[in-house]
Amino acid sequence: MVDGIGSRSVNPWSATGRHRDWWLLVGLPAVAMAFVLTWPRAGWWALGAGAMVYGCGYLSFSRHRAWRRTTAEVAHTLGRLAELNGASRPGHTDRSSIVAVAVGRRLGMADAALETARHAARAGDVGRVGLDRSPTTRPGFDRETVAEWSAAIMRRAPGLAEAAEAVAPPDPEDPYLRSVRRVVQVATAFDEATCGEGLAADEALALVAAGAPDHSDEALATLGAIFGVVRR
Amino acid sequence: MKPIDNQVSNRDDPSRPAPPGAFPRELHPTEMDPRDFARFPLGLLALVAAAGVIVVQARPSPFLAWLMLALLYVMVEGMLAERGRPFGGAGWPALVAMVPVIAPTGVILGATLAALAAGMVHRARHGDRFAVSGRFLAHVPAVTAGAAVVGLAASEGGWVAAVAGLGAGAVVHLQRWVLPRTTGLPLPPSVRHLPAGWELAEMAALGATAAVLGGILHASGWVATPLVGAGLLVVAAADQLRVGVARAREQTVDSLLLAVEAKDLYTRGHCQRVAAVAVELGGAMGLTGTGLHRLETAALLHDFGKVVVDRRLLRKRGRLTADEYRHVQEHAAVVAGLLDGIAFLRPVAPIIVEHHTHFDGSAYGGGRSDGRQSLEARILAVADAYDAMTTHRPYRRALTQAYAFDQLRRCGGSQFDPVVVEALIELLTTTGTAVEACGVGSDDEARWLAEQEIRHG
Numbered sequence: 001m002v003d004g005i006g007s008r009s010v011n012p013w014s015a016t017g018r019h020r021d022w023w024l025l026v027g028l029p030a031v032a033m034a035f036v037l038t039w040p041r042a043g044w045w046a047l048g049a050g051a052m053v054y055g056c057g058y059l060s061f062s063r064h065r066a067w068r069r070t071t072a073e074v075a076h077t078l079g080r081l082a083e084l085n086g087a088s089r090p091g092h093t094d095r096s097s098i099v100a101v102a103v104g105r106r107l108g109m110a111d112a113a114l115e116t117a118r119h120a121a122r123a124g125d126v127g128r129v130g131l132d133r134s135p136t137t138r139p140g141f142d143r144e145t146v147a148e149w150s151a152a153i154m155r156r157a158p159g160l161a162e163a164a165e166a167v168a169p170p171d172p173e174d175p176y177l178r179s180v181r182r183v184v185q186v187a188t189a190f191d192e193a194t195c196g197e198g199l200a201a202d203e204a205l206a207l208v209a210a211g212a213p214d215h216s217d218e219a220l221a222t223l224g225a226i227f228g229v230v231r232r
Numbered sequence: 233m234k235p236i237d238n239q240v241s242n243r244d245d246p247s248r249p250a251p252p253g254a255f256p257r258e259l260h261p262t263e264m265d266p267r268d269f270a271r272f273p274l275g276l277l278a279l280v281a282a283a284g285v286i287v288v289q290a291r292p293s294p295f296l297a298w299l300m301l302a303l304l305y306v307m308v309e310g311m312l313a314e315r316g317r318p319f320g321g322a323g324w325p326a327l328v329a330m331v332p333v334i335a336p337t338g339v340i341l342g343a344t345l346a347a348l349a350a351g352m353v354h355r356a357r358h359g360d361r362f363a364v365s366g367r368f369l370a371h372v373p374a375v376t377a378g379a380a381v382v383g384l385a386a387s388e389g390g391w392v393a394a395v396a397g398l399g400a401g402a403v404v405h406l407q408r409w410v411l412p413r414t415t416g417l418p419l420p421p422s423v424r425h426l427p428a429g430w431e432l433a434e435m436a437a438l439g440a441t442a443a444v445l446g447g448i449l450h451a452s453g454w455v456a457t458p459l460v461g462a463g464l465l466v467v468a469a470a471d472q473l474r475v476g477v478a479r480a481r482e483q484t485v486d487s488l489l490l491a492v493e494a495k496d497l498y499t500r501g502h503c504q505r506v507a508a509v510a511v512e513l514g515g516a517m518g519l520t521g522t523g524l525h526r527l528e529t530a531a532l533l534h535d536f537g538k539v540v541v542d543r544r545l546l547r548k549r550g551r552l553t554a555d556e557y558r559h560v561q562e563h564a565a566v567v568a569g570l571l572d573g574i575a576f577l578r579p580v581a582p583i584i585v586e587h588h589t590h591f592d593g594s595a596y597g598g599g600r601s602d603g604r605q606s607l608e609a610r611i612l613a614v615a616d617a618y619d620a621m622t623t624h625r626p627y628r629r630a631l632t633q634a635y636a637f638d639q640l641r642r643c644g645g646s647q648f649d650p651v652v653v654e655a656l657i658e659l660l661t662t663t664g665t666a667v668e669a670c671g672v673g674s675d676d677e678a679r680w681l682a683e684q685e686i687r688h689g
Binding site: 026027029030031033034037038041049052053055056057059060063064066067069070071073074076077078080081084085086126127129130149152153154156157158159160 | 437438440441444445448451452456459460462463465466467469470473474476477479480481483484486487488490491494495539540566570573574575576
């Protein structure tokens, strides 16, 4: 397993551990308690006490879900911005996110890391909206500047702060973010090579490997395994 | 009303090239989000459970019980203070629940301690001199009132306490409304976005639930502490997640605006000025609550589609050709498609699309529109045109306000709703934001000046 992958979700108190159903764990016993403890004194009125607690739990759950949905929708919209602007190829962000999640899952990444990778792959190109189709129209803006723009926009968006750090230069020191970043880089580069340059999977993988800093890159090896390519 | 700052438009002068890397880098980290909250209640649950075990084993004195409550509340408020939340107050349901168990004076003392401690944390972390006194003002009167109400009702026992909990929730709600208005601090997003009546009803319901839980604790003894604690966490989560969702919506609009800024600095400033005018105008025309908030969001995003327009066209000095104009018009259609992908922005998209159609039914760039413009769209159209005329554009210098008023009146009944036009003029005149000295007195002269600038550099 790549260093750092999944390590964050092991800690149940972590801010990034996804306790999607925590309200169920906490709320349902509370509802039962409200009913059982009120029943001997209040009779059927105990249903009211249970219903009040249940209502609060339902509100919590629906709001948490709304928040998560907003996060996903914003990431998707930011990705579409770059595509509509002509700065990314149509479908690039969706394809990259699918590949990134597939690679991450095979590497054993936890759900939290997969979601971060999905958002980072989707919205990571949004900084290109400042480029107007071709980088040459704005001299002085290099790849790093565009990545900074992407990160700046994503940091403002709800729930994308961690994905922004996975995109922002320079390479993060946190092994968790570094592994997410590597998976996203591999996925986006592979999609550029296949759908952008029209290369076959093995050629694309060789091209991505040529630019990789580390030839024992597990993300690359996993990508090759997914597409049935044996790297030589 | 805030004065319309023409200086802002000069700073946004699109003819001035942005330096490389000028995009905002100094961004504040996002504030508390629901994921943090997911960590917070689980930690709290563990603490409550541990406290419950201790209580069952040791049967503590009332003083020890009060001390545990105070420490719990200090911890919660300290976490919120670290996150930069100016007022905090997430622990209020626990306080309400504790009143039937502990004497109201004990609860008030706990809240006071928490307010002071959290205020000091907030000041240390964020350098906010207001923090200590602000938190003190935020917590103590509300908790005192709530404790008095619940305490009195608890002496009667039973469901009277629950009814009194409604009052406690209402008090907390009023405190959240009144305090920002009296101190000048920004309103919490949940308060700003939701209709006041709905917010009040919800807070009252949460207060009643907390009081019922307190009654259960009182009747069943300390053995019920862990389960009552779990119930209180759910109540607190419902309260705090409302703020989280509202904040997420603000952040969404902010990030979309930032994407527009990456494309064109003028557009962002223009959108913010249009939103300021539109909100004032909407308020003057009777819009409130959700409708006004929807208008503000539509105004902020009304030019969002320009993010897909070629920058050279956005910054072109001189008149656009017919093809170029058609290309720019396409942004109106793009907005609807993009905003449709974000659920809470769907109701805003029709306002943005409609504001491009004319009052008499003719559509943007020719043709006819099917429906009648909504009030929000009519207000947005006037505010947009007013700001576009009174600020510098690449192809034209800023026009005077008097000239802009004349133009709006001239197009009243055809392009703009004449009632809205007159409301804007009256608003700007009565609030003293009329600016006569700036700008050029005619459109031809303004365009000629811009062309001269291009020729002579």
